[in-house]
Amino acid sequence: MIGMDIIMDSSVKGKGTVMFQVLCYIVLTILALAVILPFIILIASSFTDNDALRKYGYTFWPTIFSLYSYEYLFVTNATSIFRAYGITFFITIAGVVLSLLIGPMMAYPLSRRDYPRRKVFTFYVFFTMLFNGGIVPSYMMWTNIFGIKNTIWALIFPNLVINGFYIILYKNNFTNNIHPALIEAAKIDGAGEFFIYRKIIVPLSLPIMATVGLMSGLGFWNDWVNGLYYITDKNLYSLQVLLNNIMVNITALASMGDVTTTMKLPGTSIRMAMAVIGVLPVLVLYPFFQRYFVKGIALGGVKE
Numbered sequence: 518m519i520g521m522d523i524i525m526d527s528s529v530k531g532k533g534t535v536m537f538q539v540l541c542y543i544v545l546t547i548l549a550l551a552v553i554l555p556f557i558i559l560i561a562s563s564f565t566d567n568d569a570l571r572k573y574g575y576t577f578w579p580t581i582f583s584l585y586s587y588e589y590l591f592v593t594n595a596t597s598i599f600r601a602y603g604i605t606f607f608i609t610i611a612g613v614v615l616s617l618l619i620g621p622m623m624a625y626p627l628s629r630r631d632y633p634r635r636k637v638f639t640f641y642v643f644f645t646m647l648f649n650g651g652i653v654p655s656y657m658m659w660t661n662i663f664g665i666k667n668t669i670w671a672l673i674f675p676n677l678v679i680n681g682f683y684i685i686l687y688k689n690n691f692t693n694n695i696h697p698a699l700i701e702a703a704k705i706d707g708a709g710e711f712f713i714y715r716k717i718i719v720p721l722s723l724p725i726m727a728t729v730g731l732m733s734g735l736g737f738w739n740d741w742v743n744g745l746y747y748i749t750d751k752n753l754y755s756l757q758v759l760l761n762n763i764m765v766n767i768t769a770l771a772s773m774g775d776v777t778t779t780m781k782l783p784g785t786s787i788r789m790a791m792a793v794i795g796v797l798p799v800l801v802l803y804p805f806f807q808r809y810f811v812k813g814i815a816l817g818g819v820k821e
Contacts (some may be wrong), residue, residue: 563789586790605756612737626689646681671747
């Protein structure tokens with residue numbers, strides 16, 4: 518009887534486990550479709566004739582296939598778009614490199630328990646996550662003191678290179694995943710602080726650095742606020758700023774009431790095409806960094 522009870526209990530648990538897994542698969546499938554389907558609609562709409570898009574709405578396949586939105590962008594504004602792509606790639610790569618150089622070096626001392634001022638500087642970093650000086654003081658500081666207006670550095674430095682959230686992720690990762698005995702052993706062998714950081718800390722922190730690098734890269738790629746504030750030279754427009762200006766110009770032309778011009782402007786479909794142009798590089802590169810992203814968040818998100 519005892520044996521039969523054990524068999525029946527294990528059978529019930531087995532069925533429960535299978536049902537739970539099926540439920541998880543269903544939920545994850547729904548969530549995956551909720552993420553993928555909008556991108557399919559976005560791409561299909563960008564290849565749809567603007568009049569058909571207004572008449573039939575958004576579909577998963579172009580109702581009337583048209584390349585006019587992309588022709589408008591890459592023929593009428595080809596030089597500007599390719600230049601903006603180059604600038605955006607440059608600021609993204611340069612910004613990520615600077616972020617990965619400066620951020621960990623600031624977080625590493627905060628993770629060392631033998632550093633006497635670690636709590637003071639940790640509070641300072643955390644304070645910047647809650648409060649800031651505002652737009653006007655920031656603009657005056659960057660333009661009047663640092664003089665970065667209408668320079669490429671205006672798209673890199675303000676609020677992007679050093680982020681308090683990233684510093685906390687680095688600090689938690691260093692504290693929870695790098696044992697102090699490694700540092701003590703290196704000191705006994707005569708290693709200096711920079712040697713310890715370069716040969717021990719950095720190699721053991723590649724997952725969190727890949728995670729922060731990905732998040733930082735997305736921030737640089739999608740940023741248009743700094744371009745709006747600090748850039749008036751059209752030759753320095755990033756991709757997001759340029760696409761935003763194109764959309765503003767189309768809206769302005771449409772509001773002028775010229776029927777002939779308005780009929781030729783792909784208002785709705787061009788918004789979709791601009792979104793595709795802006796997000797395509799991210800969609801291509803993200804799968805290569807996704808596993809590091811998940812692992813880094815798990816390692817760096819543990820509270821001390």
